[in-house]
Amino acid sequence: MKIYISADIEGIWGVVSRKHTGGDSLDYQRARKLMTAEVNLVCEILWENGVKEILVNDSHGPMDNLLIEELDPKVSLISGYPKAASMMEGLDESFDGAMLIGYHPKAGTAKGIFDHTYAGREIRSLKLNGSEVGEAGLNARVAAHFNVPVILVSGDERLCEDVKEEIGNIETVAVKVALSRFCAKNIPFDTMKKTYKSAIKRAVESIDSFPALNVSEDPVLEITFHQSIMAEVAESIPNIKKMGNNTICYQGKDMIDLYRVMRSAVTLASTVR
Numbered sequence: 001m002k003i004y005i006s007a008d009i010e011g012i013w014g015v016v017s018r019k020h021t022g023g024d025s026l027d028y029q030r031a032r033k034l035m036t037a038e039v040n041l042v043c044e045i046l047w048e049n050g051v052k053e054i055l056v057n058d059s060h061g062p063m064d065n066l067l068i069e070e071l072d073p074k075v076s077l078i079s080g081y082p083k084a085a086s087m088m089e090g091l092d093e094s095f096d097g098a099m100l101i102g103y104h105p106k107a108g109t110a111k112g113i114f115d116h117t118y119a120g121r122e123i124r125s126l127k128l129n130g131s132e133v134g135e136a137g138l139n140a141r142v143a144a145h146f147n148v149p150v151i152l153v154s155g156d157e158r159l160c161e162d163v164k165e166e167i168g169n170i171e172t173v174a175v176k177v178a179l180s181r182f183c184a185k186n187i188p189f190d191t192m193k194k195t196y197k198s199a200i201k202r203a204v205e206s207i208d209s210f211p212a213l214n215v216s217e218d219p220v221l222e223i224t225f226h227q228s229i230m231a232e233v234a235e236s237i238p239n240i241k242k243m244g245n246n247t248i249c250y251q252g253k254d255m256i257d258l259y260r261v262m263r264s265a266v267t268l269a270s271t272v273r
Helices: 026-048 135-145 157-166 189-205 228-234 255-270
Strands: 002-007 053-058 076-078 097-103 123-128 150-156 171-180 183-186 220-225 241-243 247-251
Touching: 002 026, 026 053, 026 097, 026 189, 097 135, 097 189, 123 135, 123 255, 135 150, 135 157, 135 255, 150 157, 150 189, 157 171, 171 189, 220 228, 220 255, 228 247, 228 255, 247 255
Parallel strands: 002 053, 002 097, 053 076, 097 150, 150 171
Antiparallel strands: 123 220, 171 183, 220 247, 241 247
8 A cells, every 4th residue: 555645734633823933043943853753653654554555745845844863764755846847746646635734724713723725825715616725625626636536634624524514425624723823732643643543544445445536627716815916917927817916816727737737826816926
């Protein structure tokens, strides 16, 4: 069995502050160690349940957060930026399942730890085929393009609630309870380890019961930006149309095409904020 892991940092156990998500502070270095330790825990449990190959994709910010020298030596790691497929780089049809570890709730979630969608300074809302989704829901549909089901997602309890709506009845692990955007009650580490053990065991044992999401052949993306000028510059991308002052719309050829255009639109938008 071959498993793909996309690892973000905001939903990692113990990560609660802006100081934990980047920069030169010792707090960020601690958060990198926490992220690496949690990914290692997930991999350890996967090996115990018969998985033979694991690919981890570092999916936060500069995408070089995981400490490779402390990472499970049996794991392959994609690290660095830019990547053509961003948070889902390296995924293809050869994987049996995917896991999204350390994810966070979508933009606008009340009392969700670090709530945002892909680019917090640019995106106010992201919709796919008319339904608002966060990074977990969007990335699960990228996985579905390759007929790979997302079988487990971890983060705070609000993210787990999002996942049930955006993906369906899959395994989730809530490692903390958000009290505000930058404050959370972290569950005991021993409890987290037990929860991961049981959730991953169930996910692996029933992996054939997690069908990949059905994705439209012509998926439609809508992005509402925080500023109208962001929509104006994004409209320069061929086939993107403006809808009102702050919103753009794009009909993709498939999810990979849509995902790449989304990334391009956000990159352009970031130049004018």
